[in-house]
Amino acid sequence: MSPSGEVVASVSSALAVLLVLLACVELGDAAAAVGVYRLIQYDLAGAPLGSRAAALNHHAAAFPLPAGADLSRSALVAPLLDLPLAFLREYLAEKKHLGGLLILLPRNISAKNVEGNNDDKGEPKNVLAELEKLLMHEEVPFPVYFAFHDDNLDNLLADIRKIASSGQPASASTGGYKLVVPSAEPKKVSSPTISNIQGWLPGSKGEGDAEQLPTIAIVANYDTFGAAPALSVGSDSNGSGAVALLEIARIFSRLYSSPKTRGKFNLLFGLTSGGPYNYNGTSKWLRSFDQRVRESIDYAICLNSVGSWSHDLWMHVSKPPENPYIKQIFEDFSDVSKEMGISVGIKHKKINVSNSRVAWEHEQFSRFRVTALTLSELSTPPEFLESTGGLYDTRESVDVESVMRTVKLVSEILARQIYGLRGRNIDVFADNSSLAISPHYIRSWLDLFSRTPRVAPFLQKNDPFIVALKKELSEHTTDVHVQNDVLDGMFTFYDATKSTLNVYQVSV
Ligand SMILES: *[C@@H]1O[C@H](CO)[C@@H](O)[C@H](O)[C@H]1NC(C)=O
Ligand SMILES: *[C@@H]1O[C@H](CO)[C@@H](O)[C@H](O)[C@H]1NC(C)=O
Ligand SMILES: *[C@@H]1O[C@H](CO)[C@@H](O)[C@H](O)[C@H]1NC(C)=O
Numbered sequence: 001m002s003p004s005g006e007v008v009a010s011v012s013s014a015l016a017v018l019l020v021l022l023a024c025v026e027l028g029d030a031a032a033a034v035g036v037y038r039l040i041q042y043d044l045a046g047a048p049l050g051s052r053a054a055a056l057n058h059h060a061a062a063f064p065l066p067a068g069a070d071l072s073r074s075a076l077v078a079p080l081l082d083l084p085l086a087f088l089r090e091y092l093a094e095k096k097h098l099g100g101l102l103i104l105l106p107r108n109i110s111a112k113n114v115e116g117n118n119d120d121k122g123e124p125k126n127v128l129a130e131l132e133k134l135l136m137h138e139e140v141p142f143p144v145y146f147a148f149h150d151d152n153l154d155n156l157l158a159d160i161r162k163i164a165s166s167g168q169p170a171s172a173s174t175g176g177y178k179l180v181v182p183s184a185e186p187k188k189v190s191s192p193t194i195s196n197i198q199g200w201l202p203g204s205k206g207e208g209d210a211e212q213l214p215t216i217a218i219v220a221n222y223d224t225f226g227a228a229p230a231l232s233v234g235s236d237s238n239g240s241g242a243v244a245l246l247e248i249a250r251i252f253s254r255l256y257s258s259p260k261t262r263g264k265f266n267l268l269f270g271l272t273s274g275g276p277y278n279y280n281g282t283s284k285w286l287r288s289f290d291q292r293v294r295e296s297i298d299y300a301i302c303l304n305s306v307g308s309w310s311h312d313l314w315m316h317v318s319k320p321p322e323n324p325y326i327k328q329i330f331e332d333f334s335d336v337s338k339e340m341g342i343s344v345g346i347k348h349k350k351i352n353v354s355n356s357r358v359a360w361e362h363e364q365f366s367r368f369r370v371t372a373l374t375l376s377e378l379s380t381p382p383e384f385l386e387s388t389g390g391l392y393d394t395r396e397s398v399d400v401e402s403v404m405r406t407v408k409l410v411s412e413i414l415a416r417q418i419y420g421l422r423g424r425n426i427d428v429f430a431d432n433s434s435l436a437i438s439p440h441y442i443r444s445w446l447d448l449f450s451r452t453p454r455v456a457p458f459l460q461k462n463d464p465f466i467v468a469l470k471k472e473l474s475e476h477t478t479d480v481h482v483q484n485d486v487l488d489g490m491f492t493f494y495d496a497t498k499s500t501l502n503v504y505q506v507s508v
């Protein structure tokens with residue numbers, strides 16, 4: 001090192017010591033460090049939405065607030081059920097300044113109101129859905145973080161309330177706590193990717209078959225969108241559909257592995273990304289196919305939100321139900337569903353090719369003139385960026401039984417078509433048989449999906465999760481291929497999706 005370098009180094013290390021000392025004088029030791037998840041920040045067609053700030057450094061405050069409290073320099077800590085939406089709406093509408101907001105989430109979103117005395121506040125799941133919708137579609141000028149209740153935070157909350165009840169506003173002179181999330185300015189995510197994963201189970205031609213074999217496509221979208229990208233695990237939307245797809249691939253690979261039971265249809269499996277963005281990935285995936293391959297697709301079954309239904313499922317189509325082809329498919333569904341004691345209804349919604357909005361995944365197929373349907377427990381199309389696997393869509397909201405019934409329904413329908421068994425009451429995938437549907441397999445994949453946030457711009461193309469999906473599909477199918485594309489268009493995303501919150505006790 002050169003002499004002048006040494007001087008610079010020693011000056012800067014002295015400065016560092018000084019800064020540390022200053023920090024200590026003001027704050028003392030961090031009382032706790034907690035993992036926190038930031039509200040999404042994105043631009044939609046140039047409009048800034050979500051949380052526009054990440055750095056937090058303010059005194060903690062909590063409800064109930066003294067009348068006329070000025071929160072412009074406070075970090076408000078609020079358990080989910082204590083945060084009135086009206087309060088938040090007012091702050092956003094009137095552009096009132098808030099130093100920051102930390103929302104405490106229950107560990108189990110599906111658990112009923114545990115405290116018992118707050119029936120009027122509603123169930124956590126519904127409250128969270130409302131809150132998520134509000135925060136996602138507004139420009140929020142202050143930092144907003146989510147954290148899960150734990151002992152540290154609960155103690156902190158109790159302490160802040162105690163100080164507040166003493167009547168004095170929290171400030172440097174009354175002690176209390178300071179909440180600090182050191183964070184650089186969030187940066188734009190450059191060229192966010194969407195990765196579609198596909199695999200084939202090729203059928204076998206009979207002796208004299210010259211024609212190309214027809215293909216049936218099974219498709220499910222696997223990415224999510226929600227108020228906190230690092231928490232958007234979408235167990236139902238659409239983890240459940242993707243898990244059902246993997247299980248269908250697994251059981252059909254057993255049939256297709258023997259020349260005797262290989263069918264005269266190719267099966268194409270597609271795990272698609274970009275679902276929340278009008279199924280952008282599905283569109284790009286379809287475009288990537290050779291026209292001949294696309295034309296060989298007899299029809300596609302898209303599986304979406306199939307993890308929490310008990311009796312009714314819906315088949316959504318873009319062609320009218322009177323269309324002979326749709327009529328046949330619906331009859332196939334009706335026959336098997338009757339035997340299973342469940343009900344499948346049909347819903348017809350025309351596509352509008354001059355509108356970029358795509359409500360169901362099968363509509364992307366319809367745009368390419370490929371017959372397709374979406375099977376879902378939802379009876380109506382969700383709004384843009386709704387039911388996309390956000391905060392409230394957790395493992396507790398899906399059950400293995402629902403996914404198993406979906407797999408059973410689709411597999412029996414496929415088997416009857418592929419093996420010419422229509423109208424026969426048989427049970428190809430009978431329990432206890434070697435083709436039985438595996439609850440264990442479904443449960444373990446649901447668990448993995450439910451632990452993995454999957455907001456596409458924050459999933460790298462070689463993300464372990466994508467690698468795992470590819471590997472799993474390779475276990476059961478051939479010609480497995482990952483198509484990476486850029487999510488272009490009207491969205492811009494910003495990083496800093498999670499961080500560590502330091503809680504400092506302020507000495508009086
Ligand atoms: C969450 O709550 C639901 C409803 O009370 C319950 O059925 C489920 O077992 C809970 N899950 C966990 C992991 O505690
Ligand atoms: C999940 O499924 C629902 C229902 O089919 C769909 O509307 C929604 O957009 C899907 N979510 C994602 C992330 O694609
Ligand atoms: C189709 O979408 C375009 C563009 O959004 C809209 O102007 C038109 O009214 C729509 N047509 C129908 C029949 O809904």
Ligand SMILES: *[C@@H]1O[C@H](CO)[C@@H](O)[C@H](O)[C@H]1NC(C)=O
Binds near residue numbers: 431432
């Ligand atoms: C068949 O499976 C059911 C559960 O699906 C189980 O209760 C039953 O014991 C099994 N029977 C045999 C013979 O293994």
Ligand SMILES: *[C@@H]1O[C@H](CO)[C@@H](O)[C@H](O)[C@H]1NC(C)=O
Binds near residue numbers: 278356
């Ligand atoms: C989706 O894809 C098309 C072309 O593939 C693109 O023009 C469009 O803007 C994309 N983005 C969204 C968010 O729809």
